[in-house]
Amino acid sequence: MTPALTNRDIAVAKLTEKQAKAELQALAKLVAEHDVAYHQDDAPTISDAEYDALVKRNAAIEKRFPDLVRADSPSKRVGAAAAGGFKKVPHAVPMLSLGNAFAEEDVTDFVDRIRRFLDLSEDEKVEMLVEPKIDGLSFSARYERGRLVVAATRGDGAVGEDITANIKTIKEIPDFIMGDVPKVIEIRGEVYMTKQDFAAMNERQAIAGGKIFANPRNAAAGSLRQLDPKITAQRPLRAFTYAWGAVEGLTWKTQWEFIQNLKAWGFPVNKRATVCNSVAAVLKEYEKLGSDRAGLPYDIDGIVYKVNRLDWQKRLGFVSRAPRWATAHKFSAEQAETQLENIEIQVGRTGALTPVAHLKPVNVGGVMVSRATLHNEDEIARKDIRVGDTVIIQRAGDVIPQVVEVKKHASGSKPFAFPRKCPVCGSLAVREDDQAVTRCTGGLVCPAQAVERLRHFVSREAFDIEGLGEKNIEAFFSDELVQSPADLFKLKKEKLVGREGWGDKSIDNLLAAIARRKTIGLERFIYALGIPQVGQATARLLAHHYGSLESWEQGMTAAKNEESDAFRELTSIEQIGPAVATDLIGFFAEKHNRDVLTALRKAGLTVEDFVRPDMSGSPIAGKTVVFTGTLEKMGRNEAKAQALALGAKVAGSVSKKTDLVIAGPGAGSKLKDAEALGVKVVTEEEYLKLIG
Numbered sequence: 001m002t003p004a005l006t007n008r009d010i011a012v013a014k015l016t017e018k019q020a021k022a023e024l025q026a027l028a029k030l031v032a033e034h035d036v037a038y039h040q041d042d043a044p045t046i047s048d049a050e051y052d053a054l055v056k057r058n059a060a061i062e063k064r065f066p067d068l069v070r071a072d073s074p075s076k077r078v079g080a081a082a083a084g085g086f087k088k089v090p091h092a093v094p095m096l097s098l099g100n101a102f103a104e105e106d107v108t109d110f111v112d113r114i115r116r117f118l119d120l121s122e123d124e125k126v127e128m129l130v131e132p133k134i135d136g137l138s139f140s141a142r143y144e145r146g147r148l149v150v151a152a153t154r155g156d157g158a159v160g161e162d163i164t165a166n167i168k169t170i171k172e173i174p175d176f177i178m179g180d181v182p183k184v185i186e187i188r189g190e191v192y193m194t195k196q197d198f199a200a201m202n203e204r205q206a207i208a209g210g211k212i213f214a215n216p217r218n219a220a221a222g223s224l225r226q227l228d229p230k231i232t233a234q235r236p237l238r239a240f241t242y243a244w245g246a247v248e249g250l251t252w253k254t255q256w257e258f259i260q261n262l263k264a265w266g267f268p269v270n271k272r273a274t275v276c277n278s279v280a281a282v283l284k285e286y287e288k289l290g291s292d293r294a295g296l297p298y299d300i301d302g303i304v305y306k307v308n309r310l311d312w313q314k315r316l317g318f319v320s321r322a323p324r325w326a327t328a329h330k331f332s333a334e335q336a337e338t339q340l341e342n343i344e345i346q347v348g349r350t351g352a353l354t355p356v357a358h359l360k361p362v363n364v365g366g367v368m369v370s371r372a373t374l375h376n377e378d379e380i381a382r383k384d385i386r387v388g389d390t391v392i393i394q395r396a397g398d399v400i401p402q403v404v405e406v407k408k409h410a411s412g413s414k415p416f417a418f419p420r421k422c423p424v425c426g427s428l429a430v431r432e433d434d435q436a437v438t439r440c441t442g443g444l445v446c447p448a449q450a451v452e453r454l455r456h457f458v459s460r461e462a463f464d465i466e467g468l469g470e471k472n473i474e475a476f477f478s479d480e481l482v483q484s485p486a487d488l489f490k491l492k493k494e495k496l497v498g499r500e501g502w503g504d505k506s507i508d509n510l511l512a513a514i515a516r517r518k519t520i521g522l523e524r525f526i527y528a529l530g531i532p533q534v535g536q537a538t539a540r541l542l543a544h545h546y547g548s549l550e551s552w553e554q555g556m557t558a559a560k561n562e563e564s565d566a567f568r569e570l571t572s573i574e575q576i577g578p579a580v581a582t583d584l585i586g587f588f589a590e591k592h593n594r595d596v597l598t599a600l601r602k603a604g605l606t607v608e609d610f611v612r613p614d615m616s617g618s619p620i621a622g623k624t625v626v627f628t629g630t631l632e633k634m635g636r637n638e639a640k641a642q643a644l645a646l647g648a649k650v651a652g653s654v655s656k657k658t659d660l661v662i663a664g665p666g667a668g669s670k671l672k673d674a675e676a677l678g679v680k681v682v683t684e685e686e687y688l689k690l691i692g
């Protein structure tokens with residue numbers, strides 16, 4: 001992720017107003033990017049501690065310059081806004097976060113504040129419900145007359161994503177609850193995956209060539225936030241419940257009593273929950289849980305303290321986005337000192353060069369660690385990590401350990417020189433201006449990438465060649481039978497006869513499967529090329545927009561010039577941003593990639609034009625439409641999907657090529673552009689009438 005330009009080396013107290021303004025802007029962007037990586041992509045690129053440091057710095061600058069607080073400041077948000085694709089669910093009662101305590105004094109302060117706020121006498125005890133803080137993904141499930149009606153993720157706290165069908169696949173969460181149940185109640189809790197299930201699932205994913213998750217939390221989040229609940233159903237998800245949102249008919253008087261109700265209604269509750277009535281008792285529980293932590297079957301990242309009495313909770317209320325009556329006491333990450341023996345550069349499918357630290361094995365909180373991630377070139381430079389150094393490493397909730405800092409440089413050591421050549425194939429390795437990753441430009445000629453890309457090329461969503469699993473691809477590659485995609489279509493029976501595990505029949509089947517794919521649709525073909533950031537959805541958009549392989553190729557080649565119409569055309573496609581455009585153009589700029597296309601054609605491959613469904617009855621077929629302003633009858637994504645289904649192209653900006661602009665309330669610059677260019681503008685209502 002882009003480390004946006006900031007003045008982070010300057011102490012907050014020394015920042016000028018101009019510097020502060022620029023840094024707040026940069027921080028807002030950076031934190032938002034990390035929020036998306038964490039909450040929507042389930043693939044964080046920095047540690048929680050680094051993220052916290054950014055948020056803290058932002059808060060410190062805002063405190064010194066209150067007039068500079070931005071509308072999009074991270075201090076005003078909880079997590080990321082709901083992702084496109086899911087229906088949005090506004091929370092009747094917001095889903096808030098918790099304040100943090102790190103040191104013992106923070107806990108004493110927390111209880112003292114409560115005492116002062118409630119004006120309690122010295123001998124009055126403050127009972128606390130104490131329970132583990134589960135490192136998962138929070139959800140809220142609404143029950144009306146005992147029936148589960150809707151379930152949502154937290155989203156930004158105010159609006160979440162509709163995951164009802166997905167939640168229903170989790171056996172531990174009941175569809176119906178009976179007994180003494182409130183008429184309406186939103187049950188809140190955490191979806192998680194056990195450490196064991198996580199490891200087993202990753203293994204299965206690796207064999208099937210699926211996504212590998214960094215830790216149980218990301219695996220749980222990625223599994224729960226699937227548009228297809230059938231996929232969620234196959235994932236080993238579990239849940240703990242611990243709170244409520246909206247409720248009609250609340251009868252319990254304490255948090256503890258509520259937990260007993262949850263249990264009686266059939267919800268999973270954590271059996272370590274207990275009630276303490278002094279700071280000393282609370283801290284003892286913290287120590288106990290901390291030492292049991294490594295042995296628990298699931299990840300926790302702290303312990304939560306909640307005032308037990310509800311009448312007190314009510315009086316205490318909330319400060320900004322967290323309750324005054326609860327806090328999370330975080331565990332410090334487990335750290336250890338060791339020696340960095342080597343820095344290895346690994347090359348992934350998309351050619352990303354990833355530095356990995358090889359360490360003298362060391363025990364960190366019960367786990368032997370010999371490897372740690374170093375993220376990227378900037379990270380190594382920032383921490384000045386050198387081979388031979390004595391380093392501090394840490395293992396947080398996540399399973400991938402990190403190098404926190406250098407304790408001592410090795411004598412005579414030199415700063416690490418990040419390679420400018422791919423260690424696997426020797427091709428140039430480059431960094432784009434605003435990117436942190438260095439990529440090998442070898443593409444399909446780089447063995448590290450070639451096998452992975454071949455595997456992708458034949459995968460189910462791409463060429464879908466049956467009988468060509470990962471092992472076969474690897475064997476064919478190392479025996480030089482298949483080095484690039486075109487070689488698949490040149491495979492001869494003679495070459496395969498006599499190979500171990502290949503009988504006459506299986507060879508015939510494989511060759512027949514390959515022959516069947518000599519003609520392929522444009523959409524699958526684009527996806528199969530494995531261009532970075534071009535997944536199925538993007539491939540479909542491109543196929544839909546350009547129609548034929550020839551016009552797509554021409555468009556991509558011509559788009560090299562950012563002033564060209566071809567570039568404007570590419571970036572005007574809704575959902576294709578500058579980063580994807582750069583990757584597409586970059587792909588075609590490489591001769592060896594163009595050679596792959598030529599070789600495929602020579603090998604007899606036919607790529608069929610994108611067939612638009614019969615749209616003769618659709619009034620917007622072939623038209624380019626732009627949506628702007630607020631839509632009232634349907635969601636933005638729904639409207640786009642519908643327009644695409646009706647054969648229209650959906651663009652993100654207005655140009656001469658636009659046929660129709662659908663403008664809702666609050667439409668701004670796009671509406672002005674349309675008026676200036678004389679493009680037809682209709683209201684949402686008129687549009688709905690038009691499409692019937």
Ligand code: IVH
Nearest residue numbers: 096097098131132133134138190242304323
């Ligand atoms: S109580 C109004 N209890 O931690 C407070 N939260 O950092 C509601 N979490 O958003 C939260 N375990 O996703 C509570 N035992 C627990 C929890 C817990 C995990 C999560 C939850 C919350 C986040 C706050």
